[in-house]
Amino acid sequence: MEICVRLGRNVRRLREAQGWSQEDYADRAGIHRTYVSDIERGRRNPTITVVEKLAVPFAVPAGDLLA
Incomplete structure (x- = not known):
């Protein structure tokens, strides 16, 4: 799976939770x-800075959004 799709799915899953x-x-x-x-x-193919911004509200490491 493409990393951008994986990131998007993880963000949506956490946001909806x-x-x-x-x-x-x-x-x-x-x-x-x-x-x-x-x-x-x-x-979108966000920068690592944006990935960090995405992780902060969830209180998870940025890498968890890419896993």
Whole structure:
């Protein structure tokens, strides 16, 4: 599986487990909601800095989002 798709699936799974909308999660991560949507669909190839921002609201290591 392509790493961008894997990242997107992990982000969506964790976000939904928290009961957050994409907008809620985007606010917590400090990124735009449409960017979250693109990530969840595997259409973005975020930098490692963005991956770290994505991990912070979940309180998980950034690497867990790529596993």
